[in-house]
Amino acid sequence: MTSAENLQAFKRDGRIVVVGASLAGLRAAEALRTEGFTGSLTMIGDESGEPYDRPPLSKQVLTGWVPADGTTLPRRRDVDAEWLLGVPAGGLDLATNRVRLTDGREIPFDRVLISTGVRARPWFVESEAALEGVFVVRTREHAEGLQRALSAGPSRVLVIGAGFTGSEIASICRERDIPVTVAELAPAPLVGALGAMIGEVASDLQRAHGVDLRCGVKVTRLEGDAQGRFRRAHFDDGSTIDADVAVVALGGIRNTDWLTGSGLAAGPWGIACDTGCRALTLDGLVTDDVFAAGDVARCPNPVYEYRLISLEHWANAVEQAEIAAHNMVSGQADRWPHLSLPVFWSIQFGVNIKSVGVPTFADEVVVAQGSVADRRFVAAYGYQGRVTAAVSFNNAKWLDHYRQLIETAAPFPPPCPTPDQPADMKPVPVDFPGPQLLAQGATVVVTGHDPGERRVTAAQQHHR
Amino acid sequence: MTTTRTPDTLRRILDYSSRADPYPLYAELRRTPVARQEDGSYVVSTYRALMDLLHDPHLSSDVRNLSRPMEAAESRTTPPFINMDPPEHDRLRRMAMRHFGPPHTPGLVAGMEGDLTATVSGLIDGFAGREEIDIVDDFAYPFPVTVICHLLGVPREDEPRFRVWVNDIVDSIDYDPRTDPKEKLDKGVQARVDLHRYLGGLLEQRHGRPGGEDLLSRLANDDGPDGRMTDEEIVATANLLLIAGHETTVNLITNGMLTLLRHPQVLRRLRDEPDLVVPLVEELLRYEPPVHIIPWRAAYSDITVDGTVIPKGSQIMLMLASGSRDPDRFHDPDRFDPDRRDNQHLGFGSGIHLCFGGPLARLEAQIALTGLVRRLDHPRLAADPPPYRRSPVLRGPIHLNVQQGQGAQ
Ligand SMILES: Cc1cc2nc3c(=O)[nH]c(=O)nc-3n(C[C@H](O)[C@H](O)[C@H](O)COP(=O)(O)OP(=O)(O)OC[C@H]3O[C@@H](n4cnc5c(N)ncnc54)[C@H](O)[C@@H]3O)c2cc1C
Ligand code: HEM
Numbered sequence: 001m002t003s004a005e006n007l008q009a010f011k012r013d014g015r016i017v018v019v020g021a022s023l024a025g026l027r028a029a030e031a032l033r034t035e036g037f038t039g040s041l042t043m044i045g046d047e048s049g050e051p052y053d054r055p056p057l058s059k060q061v062l063t064g065w066v067p068a069d070g071t072t073l074p075r076r077r078d079v080d081a082e083w084l085l086g087v088p089a090g091g092l093d094l095a096t097n098r099v100r101l102t103d104g105r106e107i108p109f110d111r112v113l114i115s116t117g118v119r120a121r122p123w124f125v126e127s128e129a130a131l132e133g134v135f136v137v138r139t140r141e142h143a144e145g146l147q148r149a150l151s152a153g154p155s156r157v158l159v160i161g162a163g164f165t166g167s168e169i170a171s172i173c174r175e176r177d178i179p180v181t182v183a184e185l186a187p188a189p190l191v192g193a194l195g196a197m198i199g200e201v202a203s204d205l206q207r208a209h210g211v212d213l214r215c216g217v218k219v220t221r222l223e224g225d226a227q228g229r230f231r232r233a234h235f236d237d238g239s240t241i242d243a244d245v246a247v248v249a250l251g252g253i254r255n256t257d258w259l260t261g262s263g264l265a266a267g268p269w270g271i272a273c274d275t276g277c278r279a280l281t282l283d284g285l286v287t288d289d290v291f292a293a294g295d296v297a298r299c300p301n302p303v304y305e306y307r308l309i310s311l312e313h314w315a316n317a318v319e320q321a322e323i324a325a326h327n328m329v330s331g332q333a334d335r336w337p338h339l340s341l342p343v344f345w346s347i348q349f350g351v352n353i354k355s356v357g358v359p360t361f362a363d364e365v366v367v368a369q370g371s372v373a374d375r376r377f378v379a380a381y382g383y384q385g386r387v388t389a390a391v392s393f394n395n396a397k398w399l400d401h402y403r404q405l406i407e408t409a410a411p412f413p414p415p416c417p418t419p420d421q422p423a424d425m426k427p428v429p430v431d432f433p434g435p436q437l438l439a440q441g442a443t444v445v446v447t448g449h450d451p452g453e454r455r456v457t458a459a460q461q462h463h464r
Numbered sequence: 465m466t467t468t469r470t471p472d473t474l475r476r477i478l479d480y481s482s483r484a485d486p487y488p489l490y491a492e493l494r495r496t497p498v499a500r501q502e503d504g505s506y507v508v509s510t511y512r513a514l515m516d517l518l519h520d521p522h523l524s525s526d527v528r529n530l531s532r533p534m535e536a537a538e539s540r541t542t543p544p545f546i547n548m549d550p551p552e553h554d555r556l557r558r559m560a561m562r563h564f565g566p567p568h569t570p571g572l573v574a575g576m577e578g579d580l581t582a583t584v585s586g587l588i589d590g591f592a593g594r595e596e597i598d599i600v601d602d603f604a605y606p607f608p609v610t611v612i613c614h615l616l617g618v619p620r621e622d623e624p625r626f627r628v629w630v631n632d633i634v635d636s637i638d639y640d641p642r643t644d645p646k647e648k649l650d651k652g653v654q655a656r657v658d659l660h661r662y663l664g665g666l667l668e669q670r671h672g673r674p675g676g677e678d679l680l681s682r683l684a685n686d687d688g689p690d691g692r693m694t695d696e697e698i699v700a701t702a703n704l705l706l707i708a709g710h711e712t713t714v715n716l717i718t719n720g721m722l723t724l725l726r727h728p729q730v731l732r733r734l735r736d737e738p739d740l741v742v743p744l745v746e747e748l749l750r751y752e753p754p755v756h757i758i759p760w761r762a763a764y765s766d767i768t769v770d771g772t773v774i775p776k777g778s779q780i781m782l783m784l785a786s787g788s789r790d791p792d793r794f795h796d797p798d799r800f801d802p803d804r805r806d807n808q809h810l811g812f813g814s815g816i817h818l819c820f821g822g823p824l825a826r827l828e829a830q831i832a833l834t835g836l837v838r839r840l841d842h843p844r845l846a847a848d849p850p851p852y853r854r855s856p857v858l859r860g861p862i863h864l865n866v867q868q869g870q871g872a873q
Contacts, residue, residue: 400519416764420550
């Protein structure tokens with residue numbers, strides 16, 4: 001696409017393929033049409049139904065308030081696309097510009113958007129994962145199964161992993177008056193995302209709601225009975241717990257396996273992109289016809305020293321989809337960068353948690369407003385003396401102000417007092433558990449010597 | 465930062481002679497988004513600066529944080545939560561909101577639709593055979609007053625008594641010691657005391673009688689997670705709702721009818737497309753809002769907004785109506801366009817003090833305007849512009865005479 005004429009021709013009757021037909025894929029398709037793209041649009045998705053929303057799957061769906069098939073995403077407009085659902089894409093050939101489906105079909109494109117998201121990290125022993133009563137929660141089928149199991153009145157639920165999804169599920173169990181044990185390797189819930197200080201608040205919150213919270217322990221084995229039903233879990237400290245349901249909430253794995261060999265910078269970290277959602281090649285060069293958006297994308301953010309950041313946030317998926325769609329049908333000079341700050345929300349134990357910015361990009365944290373004891377506060381995160389993120393518990397109305405502090409690199413800790421400020425406002429170290437990705441070993445190797453020869457190749461991927 | 469022009473601009477805005485059309489003066493004001501006045505106070509007039517401030521936790525609604533305390537009309541009574549900061553503001557607002565909307569009392573406002581429609585019909589029935597109607601006295605005033613009295617549990621027949629008090633209080637909101645007679649303030653202070661005593665009397669009768677549907681009964685017997693309000697707090701809250709719940713809505717309905725009569729093509733469309741009323745009321749809240757100014761806020765500590773540092777203790781005046789006409793935020797802002805999209809106006813304020821009665825006010829205005837355009841027969845303005853109330857803060861016509869019927873044409 002060099003000239004304006006080419007661009008017009010592409011907008012009129014080019015071919016765009018979207019791989020991954022969920023939130024990011026659907027919103028991108030809608031935005032492409034709104035941008036005036038009238039060519040052919042193909043949506044490839046391995047799930048068979050209409051695109052649906054995931055946040056309710058660990059919330060309203062599990063209480064039974066909303067049926068699992070009731071979270072279909074509202075359509076903003078007609079997308080007039082060909083939907084190839086129920087079959088996954090198995091490969092991407094950038095020499096011939098084709099997406100290969102696992103049933104052998106090949107779909108040609110001029111431009112492609114990759115929005116294959118994340119899948120749930122399964123329990124590491126396959127036979128134990130297959131026990132009846134062991135769940136993960138990523139899809140509507142998962143949520144439906146778990147909701148049924150919860151309605152059956154289990155004697156106890158074990159939640160493995162106290163990140164946001166695990167904590168939300170534990171909260172639902174308590175709401176439904178089901179005994180629940182939460183096992184977390186880190187010293188507290190939510191520490192991986194929000195650090196030790198908030199982790200401590202989250203611990204108190206869970207215990208106050210009657211959760212049997214066990215931190216610093218690892219579940220080593222899931223034991224079933226003769227009928228193949230989950231019955232008992234073993235911990236690394238030798239203890240055990242009896243339960244009928246185990247929810248494995250150990251985070252996600254980015255769906256990039258199908259891109260192995262494509263030459264794109266795709267791996268467990270996601271697909272590296274520029275701020276315009278254009279994918280990079282393994283060598284780190286920017287492509288022009290391959291875009292990525294949503295949970296699978298890994299984009300640089302100038303506010304955070306241009307580091308590449310992957311997010312599993314709803315709003316990020318929508319924003320990137322719109323940016324990617326715009327850039328897919330625009331010339332170089334009219335491209336938009338995706339520069340907005342990440343926002344995230346969660347509801348658990350009666351608390352509305354919301355964040356802005358990247359809390360892991362911080363060395364200190366301070367309660368800037370409100371009261372931790374009342375569970376109504378805003379905590380500000382700082383990195384080397386500037387504000388980089390904020391998290392609110394039942395106090396979301398203030399977050400716009402913190403967004404502005406982040407965007408203007410305002411000093412940390414915020415120097416000016418506010419009316420509702422804790423008396424002992426003192427920053428503490430943010431204290432995140434060590435970088436987990438380092439444990440996964442090298443993902444690429446660099447070869448060659450002359451500048452014209454240097455290349456990156458993917459390293460053998462070790463499955464854990 | 466400081467200009468010599470803007471202080472004059474503000475004075476001209478506050479002067480009664482610009483009441484009918486303050487908008488060109490707002491445009492002048494916006495040239496200096498954050499303007500320091502000679503007396504050390506600040507006037508903020510652009511959409512962005514207003515939004516930033518309304519979401520800034522350093523902005524205080526508590527008079528005690530002004531370095532030069534105003535002669536506040538509230539001084540002799542407990543302030544209502546609109547004049548408080550967190551955490552007290554949040555607690556009291558939460559406790560009041562429990563009885564007013566979701567999540568604890570969902571459907572309250574939607575459930576009133578039938579009653580509201582009946583009240584509107586009843587009032588319009590009274591216009592039959594009349595050639596000239598005062599939209600204010602005959603309609604826009606009695607309607608929301610009936611509604612808020614019913615909600616609160618205040619006897620409608622007491623209206624002549626509290627109307628005087630409410631008028632005196634509203635008059636004193638924008639009291640300016642440099643230009644206004646002291647009497648104006650004193651009347652406001654006395655009216656507040658009288659209204660408090662009156663509401664206190666009503667509250668007295670509610671104690672120990674749980675089960676009452678009205679807000680006074682519910683507040684008097686509440687056992688929510690935040691406990692119960694003190695009597696002083698209940699009276700202050702009821703006082704706030706009574707005032708906020710009708711002066712503003714009167715202006716919205718009246719401004720609405722005035723704007724429709726000035727845009728006959730929109731009026732005709734509204735007759736044929738009843739659903740238009742929803743975006744139309746939003747556009748009214750932007751284009752002719754009932755609340756033009758938040759007269760004061762206090763800088764709790766130094767606040768930086770739009771590159772200007774407002775020192776701690778300063779008084780800050782927020783020109784909401786100017787922000788809603790800011791061309792940097794709204795395309796063609798001086799055009800009344802009910803089809804406008806992305807209409808995030810400042811009509812109900814923003815941030816933690818965002819109007820608590822917004823859903824009710826919207827529904828009242830929607831039902832009122834729908835009823836008027838459907839049933840008035842060839843309505844025409846008797847005078848344009850109509851006479852306005854004195855207040856530059858709660859701005860609206862004091863009378864809006866409308867002629868109807870073929871004969872008069
Ligand atoms: C239980 C749960 C609760 C959540 N709660 C919140 C919340 O409270 N707040 C928040 O901000 N975010 C929340 N999220 C995250 C949010 O849902 C995600 O950010 C969002 O779904 C990302 O959308 P996406 O389109 O990028 O990816 P996905 O929704 O993961 O969609 C990817 C799609 O691609 C398909 N796919 C994968 N591989 C292939 C292939 N090879 N070929 C074809 N199709 C493929 C997948 O099956 C899927 O349909 C939650 C997520 C979950 C699971
Ligand atoms: C068209 C009608 C109305 C308009 C334009 C309006 C406008 C406003 C505005 C601008 C504010 C913010 C004030 C500030 O930030 O200091 C506000 C606050 C408030 N309004 Fe309204 N209002 C209307 C109707 C109502 C009604 C019907 C009620 C009650 C039933 C009501 C109750 C309140 C209350 C209690 C507050 C204070 C909220 C707080 O401090 O948290 N208003 N209103």
